[in-house]
Amino acid sequence: MKRTHTCGELRSENIGDTVVLSGWVHRCRNLGGLVFIDLRDRTGITQLFVDPKQNPDAGKVAATLHEEYVISVQGKVQARPGDMRNSEMPTGDIEVGIEQVVVENSAAPMPFNLDDPTVNENIRLKYRYLDIRRSAIGDHLQLRHRVAKVIRDSLSEQGFTEVETPILSKSTPEGARDYLIPSRVHPGRFYALPQAPQQYKQLLMVAGVERYFQIARCFRDEDLRADRQPEFTQIDLEMSFIDVDEIIAVIERLLVDVMRDVKGVEVQTPFPRLEYADAMARYGSDKPDLRFGMELTDLSDVLAESEFKVFRSVIDSGGVVKAVCAPGLSGVSKRQIDEWTGTAKSFGAKGLAWLKVEQDNELNGQIAKFLGDEEKRKIVENTGCKPGDILLFVADKPKVANTALGRLRCDAAKLAEIIPEDQFVFAWVVNFPLLDFDEEEGRYVAVHHPFTQPVAEDLDKLDSDPGGVRAQAYDVVLNGVELGGGSIRIHRSDMQSRVFQSLGIDEDEARLRFG
Numbered sequence: 001m002k003r004t005h006t007c008g009e010l011r012s013e014n015i016g017d018t019v020v021l022s023g024w025v026h027r028c029r030n031l032g033g034l035v036f037i038d039l040r041d042r043t044g045i046t047q048l049f050v051d052p053k054q055n056p057d058a059g060k061v062a063a064t065l066h067e068e069y070v071i072s073v074q075g076k077v078q079a080r081p082g083d084m085r086n087s088e089m090p091t092g093d094i095e096v097g098i099e100q101v102v103v104e105n106s107a108a109p110m111p112f113n114l115d116d117p118t119v120n121e122n123i124r125l126k127y128r129y130l131d132i133r134r135s136a137i138g139d140h141l142q143l144r145h146r147v148a149k150v151i152r153d154s155l156s157e158q159g160f161t162e163v164e165t166p167i168l169s170k171s172t173p174e175g176a177r178d179y180l181i182p183s184r185v186h187p188g189r190f191y192a193l194p195q196a197p198q199q200y201k202q203l204l205m206v207a208g209v210e211r212y213f214q215i216a217r218c219f220r221d222e223d224l225r226a227d228r229q230p231e232f233t234q235i236d237l238e239m240s241f242i243d244v245d246e247i248i249a250v251i252e253r254l255l256v257d258v259m260r261d262v263k264g265v266e267v268q269t270p271f272p273r274l275e276y277a278d279a280m281a282r283y284g285s286d287k288p289d290l291r292f293g294m295e296l297t298d299l300s301d302v303l304a305e306s307e308f309k310v311f312r313s314v315i316d317s318g319g320v321v322k323a324v325c326a327p328g329l330s331g332v333s334k335r336q337i338d339e340w341t342g343t344a345k346s347f348g349a350k351g352l353a354w355l356k357v358e359q360d361n362e363l364n365g366q367i368a369k370f371l372g373d374e375e376k377r378k379i380v381e382n383t384g385c386k387p388g389d390i391l392l393f394v395a396d397k398p399k400v401a402n403t404a405l406g407r408l409r410c411d412a413a414k415l416a417e418i419i420p421e422d423q424f425v426f427a428w429v430v431n432f433p434l435l436d437f438d439e440e441e442g443r444y445v446a447v448h449h450p451f452t453q454p455v456a457e458d459l460d461k462l463d464s465d466p467g468g469v470r471a472q473a474y475d476v477v478l479n480g481v482e483l484g485g486g487s488i489r490i491h492r493s494d495m496q497s498r499v500f501q502s503l504g505i506d507e508d509e510a511r512l513r514f515g
Contacts, residue, residue, distance in 0.1 A: 008091060010046055014077045016077065018075070018076050019076075020073070020074045025068060025070075025071060026045055028066065030063070033053070035062040037050075037098075045091065047094075047095040061103065073100065074100040080092070080095050114134050143262065153257070158250055162214060166200065170199075176195060214235075215235055234484070244472055244474060247474070272290070273428040273429075274427060276430065279429050280399075287475065287480055288406075288427065288429075289479055291420050291425050292420070300315050302379060307372070308367060314396060318397075322401045322402065323379070323405070324405045325383045325384065344408060348403075349400055350395075353395070354366050356389075356390050358387060361386070425478070431474075432448065433469070434452060435466045450500065453471070453495070462502050
């Protein structure tokens with residue numbers, strides 16, 4: 001039998017048609033007189049039925065079916081009785097009365113229930129070919145396909161050329177260890193799998209391609225992270241004769257196209273832009289979630305003369321005292337506060353202080369007795385807290401205070417249930433630091449990589465204040481997740497030499513490492 005329709009296709013207008021369907025038996029129900037079968041393929045589910053008294057041959061075959069048998073059926077589309085219609089299924093208004101059924105393949109008992117979302121992940125991965133049959137996994141593959149198509153269409157319309165670059169290549173200095181492949185024809189030598197197509201896309205720019213893109217496979221031999229595997233895919237781009245504004249315009253159009261064509265969501269442009277320093281100071285993160293407020297407040301000026309020695313000593317030594325107000329969480333348990341304290345310490349903070357806001361904006365709690373009335377009044381005024389809120393304080397170096405409170409900001413917002421799940425808030429974080437001082441190595445290191453172009457007005461600081469030099473680097477962020485990033489690359493050898501010097505890399509080492 002040759003399939004005429006898919007299992008997610010039939011509707012009321014098909015009533016009376018004779019059709020042939022093929023797929024997997026999702027569920028069987030023998031109700032005494034009738035046998036009902038839910039037949040599934042990649043497009044959906046259609047309900048079938050057979051009356052063994054009316055059709056003994058088909059009924060006999062139907063009685064032998066089990067979950068995941070592969071079958072083909074021929075039958076007539078009928079309207080479901082009114083009380084049996086299923087409005088939650090696209091095919092819920094119809095069913096197919098089986099006239100003929102063929103078992104294409106039988107199936108052994110399933111190692112797990114496809115409908116059970118709590119199945120152990122190790123079992124799901126062992127039987128990945130079965131796990132993909134689940135609608136959620138199949139939907140992910142369809143979504144990925146649609147996103148890739150929109151990417152290709154959008155970038156093609158913007159003048160880009162898709163180019164595949166080699167996988168087996170020479171190892172170059174990157175951010176992680178390479179995976180190495182031994183060469184059979186060159187014994188004792190190895191290819192490296194690319195961490196990104198860095199060298200090749202720059203060669204394409206030299207070759208005059210000007211606008212290149214690739215949905216590129218990348219490999220990094222590094223520890224697993226929640227959002228990173230040893231091999232992953234990225235949208236890789238390179239452009240010539242452009243500036244940051246033009247790059248941002250290209251990426252914004254790409255993301256708008258993806259959101260509209262795949263999610264059905266219209267996104268407004270331009271996306272808001274935040275300086276890196278501003279993002280860290282206000283949100284404690286270089287990938288801030290802008291769906292809610294809860295900005296960090298610097299209280300160093302308010303507490304500069306405080307009698308609370310912990311705060312005073314940090315401020316006197318050049319540190320800061322910052323706070324975040326968690327709305328409606330004054331009733332949290334000591335256990336929750338201890339958990340927040342552990343989180344703060346994991347980011348390097350020495351501890352976490354807190355105050356609960358009670359009626360008439362009275363501050364009570366752990367450190368209240370060490371603060372004067374005027375200090376309390378200014379804390380309430382500066383943070384905008386209200387009765388029922390809780391204030392969380394970290395006193396430390398600016399970087400530690402920002403990152404610790406940035407994490408607590410997100411944790412507390414989730415607990416307070418104030419994050420709108422149906423919003424998509426994009427943003428750019430721009431002008432990252434070019435260099436960062438590594439305390440262990442006692443020298444400056446590149447924040448992104450050593451080929452990032454400094455901001456023009458900061459060039460004079462390369463010798464006098466390397467840590468104050470900003471990079472022409474940018475990240476695009478969605479709901480607290482970094483979607484991607486890049487930079488304007490250095491294209492002049494004299495500029496590259498100056499940056500290498502700031503990193504402590506002399507000419508001989510540069511030639512040895514980079515050619």
